[in-house]
Amino acid sequence: MKILSVLFLAASLCAQPNQNFDTVETHVLPVQGNVYMLLGAGGNTTVQAGKEGALVVDTQYAPLAPKIMAEIKKLTAKPIIWMVNTHVHADHTGGNEALAKLGGPAGQAPRIIAHENVLNRMTQTGPNQPEIPVGMLPNDEYATEQKDIFFNGEAVIIYHMPKAHTDGDSIVFFRKSDVISTGDIFTPGRWPVIDLARGGSVQGTLDALNAILKLTVPARYQDGGTLVIPGHGRLCDESDVVEYRDMLTIVRDRIQDLIRKGRTLEQVKASKPTSDYDTEYAAVPGLWTNDQFVEAVYKSLTGARK
Amino acid sequence: MRRMSAPLLYVAAALLGAPALAQIDFTGEWAPLYHEDGPERGPGPELGDYTEFPINDAARLRADSYDADRISVVQEYQCRPHGADYALRGLGQIRVWRDIDPDTQRTTAIHLHFLAWDSERTIYLDNRPHPPEYALHTFQGFSTGVWEGNMLTVTTTHLKTNYLRRNGLPRSDQAVLTEHWTRHGDYLTVTTVIEDPVFLTEPLVRSDNWSLDPGQHIGIFGCEYAAEVPKPDGTVPHHLPGTNGNLQEFANWYGLPFAATRGGAETLYPEYRSKIAPYHPPAKCTRYCNCTSLFNCNVDSR
Numbered sequence: 001m002k003i004l005s006v007l008f009l010a011a012s013l014c015a016q017p018n019q020n021f022d023t024v025e026t027h028v029l030p031v032q033g034n035v036y037m038l039l040g041a042g043g044n045t046t047v048q049a050g051k052e053g054a055l056v057v058d059t060q061y062a063p064l065a066p067k068i069m070a071e072i073k074k075l076t077a078k079p080i081i082w083m084v085n086t087h088v089h090a091d092h093t094g095g096n097e098a099l100a101k102l103g104g105p106a107g108q109a110p111r112i113i114a115h116e117n118v119l120n121r122m123t124q125t126g127p128n129q130p131e132i133p134v135g136m137l138p139n140d141e142y143a144t145e146q147k148d149i150f151f152n153g154e155a156v157i158i159y160h161m162p163k164a165h166t167d168g169d170s171i172v173f174f175r176k177s178d179v180i181s182t183g184d185i186f187t188p189g190r191w192p193v194i195d196l197a198r199g200g201s202v203q204g205t206l207d208a209l210n211a212i213l214k215l216t217v218p219a220r221y222q223d224g225g226t227l228v229i230p231g232h233g234r235l236c237d238e239s240d241v242v243e244y245r246d247m248l249t250i251v252r253d254r255i256q257d258l259i260r261k262g263r264t265l266e267q268v269k270a271s272k273p274t275s276d277y278d279t280e281y282a283a284v285p286g287l288w289t290n291d292q293f294v295e296a297v298y299k300s301l302t303g304a305r306k
Numbered sequence: 307m308r309r310m311s312a313p314l315l316y317v318a319a320a321l322l323g324a325p326a327l328a329q330i331d332f333t334g335e336w337a338p339l340y341h342e343d344g345p346e347r348g349p350g351p352e353l354g355d356y357t358e359f360p361i362n363d364a365a366r367l368r369a370d371s372y373d374a375d376r377i378s379v380v381q382e383y384q385c386r387p388h389g390a391d392y393a394l395r396g397l398g399q400i401r402v403w404r405d406i407d408p409d410t411q412r413t414t415a416i417h418l419h420f421l422a423w424d425s426e427r428t429i430y431l432d433n434r435p436h437p438p439e440y441a442l443h444t445f446q447g448f449s450t451g452v453w454e455g456n457m458l459t460v461t462t463t464h465l466k467t468n469y470l471r472r473n474g475l476p477r478s479d480q481a482v483l484t485e486h487w488t489r490h491g492d493y494l495t496v497t498t499v500i501e502d503p504v505f506l507t508e509p510l511v512r513s514d515n516w517s518l519d520p521g522q523h524i525g526i527f528g529c530e531y532a533a534e535v536p537k538p539d540g541t542v543p544h545h546l547p548g549t550n551g552n553l554q555e556f557a558n559w560y561g562l563p564f565a566a567t568r569g570g571a572e573t574l575y576p577e578y579r580s581k582i583a584p585y586h587p588p589a590k591c592t593r594y595c596n597c598t599s600l601f602n603c604n605v606d607s608r
Contacts, residue, residue, distance in 0.1 A: 029440060039440055210540040213382065221425050222386050223444040223466075234440040240479075242382045243467045249542040250371065257546050273547075276367035279504045280478055 021063035028071050029235060031227050033177025034152050038071055040064050042091030043231045046181035047071075048174055050152030053078035054103070056110075057172050057181045058086055058231075059095030068095065069102040079105040082151060084158060085114040085138055086183025086231065087166045088121040088198060097135035113147060114138035115160050117168030121198055161185060161208035165192070165231075167199025169208065173215055180215060184231035188240055191274075191281045192248055193288050194296040202252050202300040209245040213238065247277055255297050265298050329413055330456050330489050331404070335524070336516035338398035343512075345594040347395050351473040354553035356569030357562075365476055365505035366568060370550050372474025375543035378534045385529035387423035389468035390446045391483045394496055394514045397422040399524050407432075416451065416458075424527045429460050436463050443479050451487075458487040470500070470510065475569075478504035492518040508571045561588040 024041040031037050038045040042060030045068060049055075054076050060068060072080065080103040085093045096112055104110045119141045122132045147158045154176030161169040165184045172181040184193055185208045194200045212228065216238035219225035228236040254273040263271070269291060274281075283289045298304075340347055346355075356369060377383045388396045399421040405414045416429040427446040436448055447465040451458050462483040470477045481502035488495050494516040499509045557564040563582045572578055 027438065027440065029438070037440070206540055218382075221423060221445060222382075223446075224442070227442065235442045237442065238382060239386065239445075239466055240443070242380070245540070246376075246380075246542045246544075249540060250544050253542075253544070254546060276364045276371065279362065279364045280480075 019061075021061060024064060024067065026064070026067045026071050028074070031177070031179050031229065031235060033174065033179065034154065035174050035177040035179040035227075035229075036075060037229045037235055038068060040068060042094060043086075043089075043184065044181075044229055044233075046172065046179075046229050047075060048152055048154075048156065048177070049075035051076075051078070052152050053081040053105075055082040055084070055151055055156065056080055056099065056103075057084045057229075058092040058183065059083060059099045060091060061094040062098040065095045065098035065102050068099060072103060079103055080110045081105065082149065082156075083110050083112040084170065084172050084181075085112065085118055086171070086181065086185075087114075087169045088118045089166070089184065089195075092183065092231070093118075093122070093136065096137075097133060100135065109135070109139065111140040112138045113140045113142065113149075113158060113170075115168040115170050116141040116143045117166070117199065121166070121168060159211070161204070161211065163199055163201040163204030164208040165200050165205060166195045171208070171212060178217075178226045179229065180212060180226060181229045182212060182231060185209065186212065186228065186230045186236070186241060186244055188230055188233040188236055188244055189280070189282060190232055190284060191288060191290060191293040192244075193284070194293070194300055196296055196299055200296075200300075202248070202297045206245065206248055206252065209241060209248065212241055213245065216241065247281070251277070251294075252297060252301070255294065256301055259298065259301055265295060268298055269294055329453055330458065330487075332402045332416060332458070332487060332489060332494065333404055334402060335519050335522035336400045336402060336494050337519035337522050338400075339515040339517060342514065343395070346471065347398075349594075351471050352556040352559070353473050354550075355471070355473060355556040355567060356475060357567055358574065359470060359475060359569040360506050360508035360510060360571035360574055361470075361475065361569045362505060362507050365470075366570075367547065368476045368505075369474035370553060371544045371547065373543035373545055374474075375535075379537050379541055379543050381531050381533065384531050384534075385423065386468075387425045387445050388420075389465055389477065390427055390449065390462050391465070391477065391481075391498055391500055392469060392472075393420050393422060393425055393427070393446070394485075394498065395512070396420075398514065398516070399522060400516065401522075401524055419524065421524050421527055423529060429458075436461075447483065454486075456488065458485075460485040460487065470505070476505055478502050480504050481506075494518070508574075559593050 019041055021041060026038060026040045029037045034048045034050050036047045038047055040060050041064055043058050045060055046057035047054055054072050083096060100109050119138045122137055125131055145160055149156050154174060157173045157175060158170050161171055169183055169185055171183065185205060192205055194202055194205060216226040218238045222239055224237055226238060228241055230236055251274055255268055258268045258271060274290060274294060278290060356366065401419040402416060404416045407414045414432045418427045425446060429449040429451045431451050436450065441464060443464045443466045445466050445468065447462040449460050449462040451460040465479055465481055467479045468477050469475055477500065481500055484499040486497040495513060497513045499511050501509045554564060557567045563585050566573055566582055
């Protein structure tokens with residue numbers, strides 16, 4: 001049942017359901033302060049570790065939980081107290097239950113924070129789709145603009161980013177460590193996935209990127225300062241988010257201009273509005289192509305959701 | 307065991323020190339010489355001038371779309387420094403110093419301080435590996451060097467996205483910069499090779515020169531954000547494809563065929579001349595005719 005459920009979620013965008021997890025290597029990159037970036041096969045996992053235990057942002061896939069837990073144990077001997085899901089997709093939520101069982105406090109589950117739309121999406125499965133096990137679901141959802149906790153000596157602020165990559169996106173700001181974990185709102189080197197079916201939009205994604213830029217403060221020479229852990233890809237800072245925001249803004253403006261001129265979706269695709277970015281941004285093999293990105297922007301701007 | 311005499315010890319020490327002495331000392335204050343590409347490096351490049359660059363179509367369109375208002379309107383660009391590659395060409399006063407391992411007397415790192423943006427950079431010579439691909443990138447990147455005779459060859463990775471030329475020609479964060487540092491008395495030459503799979507079809511090779519200037523004092527550059535132009539959040543100035551009306555200026559001012567100004571590997575080689583055979587240079591220079599420094603680049607040289 002659990003595997004079926006994961007496969008169901010894997011059908012959502014950004015997942016790589018057919019991967020052989022046995023061969024996946026995990027890597028931990030110290031970011032700054034109490035925060036670490038953990039790379040495996042799903043989206044990036046963020047770990048804040050200290051005397052009180054671990055806070056884990058995004059859990060990748062269930063089969064990777066033993067490897068992820070082994071890395072977390074190197075950072076703290078204490079259990080996982082908090083988890084945060086930045087959004088609903090399986091490559092960020094698939095390890096919730098498995099990781100909780102391996103690393104949660106004795107006799108109880110970690111608190112799993114997510115925006116309520118994540119919980120809504122996970123519990124509203126289609127007629128031929130299995131239900132998601134309760135253990136995988138967020139159990140500490142929020143419906144406000146932000147949720148604050150204080151853990152391991154620092155304020156951790158979880159901001160809802162409406163209608164961005166999906167309708168349930170959160171970013172997590174570790175205020176003392178000065179690190180932001182963005183989920184798939186920001187994926188350097190990959191086309192933005194705008195999941196229209198799950199409430200995403202191009203303008204919401206841009207609003208979220210601009211909101212991230214309001215939080216980031218670069219250090220000297222415009223390097224470092226606030227560091228940014230993306231949903232996928234390498235560790236970044238403000239300048240990298242700026243490049244990504246600029247790309248999406250420019251592509252949006254181009255497609256908006258073509259829409260104003262009455263161009264159809266096929267005509268917009270034929271005009272190759274992303275051609276100067278095609279060598280820099282990659283597709284997600286089998287799941288998200290350049291064409292799908294252009295189509296999502298077009299439909300997001302025209303209000304078409306099909 | 308026989309004891310070595312003092313003169314022999316001296317000779318032995320000298321011989322043992324030979325490899326270290328073969329490492330050229332680049333330490334000092336270096337003043338840039340702008341005889342190469344002066345107008346581009348001082349006042350700044352012309353819009354639409356993509357000559358000398360083996361760029362691909364993506365880079366060309368990216369540059370065509372560039373609007374320099376971005377530097378003033380977008381706050382995050384206001385204090386953005388040159389990348390390691392362009393820093394050598396910009397306001398290129400450099401201070402160079404080095405770390406020496408007291409046990410071996412070998413140079414383990416070379417440090418650079420640039421006037422422009424007070425940027426600083428380290429070139430490691432201690433055989434350390436480059437960081438993993440998922441590590442942070444910076445404007446100066448991560449540099450390691452090896453000696454090839456008296457030439458220091460430097461490899462830089464982990465660069466942030468920046469520019470090849472300050473008119474919007476982009477350089478990606480996947481580029482690898484190779485530098486060859488050579489010293490000829492009081493002159494320093496650095497030849498750079500940029501390989502960029504995102505924007506270049508061939509390596510871009512450039513060179514820059516400095517003269518040793520012990521009296522040089524590099525002042526504080528300093529930079530602070532300021533909201534210079536009221537704007538809605540998220541504004542990114544750019545030209546929509548086909549709407550940049552400034553692209554022909556460069557060709558017109560210099561009497562060049564427009565196609566020759568568009569860059570690309572083909573335009574770098576002598577054979578390209580046959581393609582523009584009807585072209586004849588203007589009879590008289592009217593722009594940047596006597597430019598040899600930052601301060602005499604009169605646009606209307608007559």
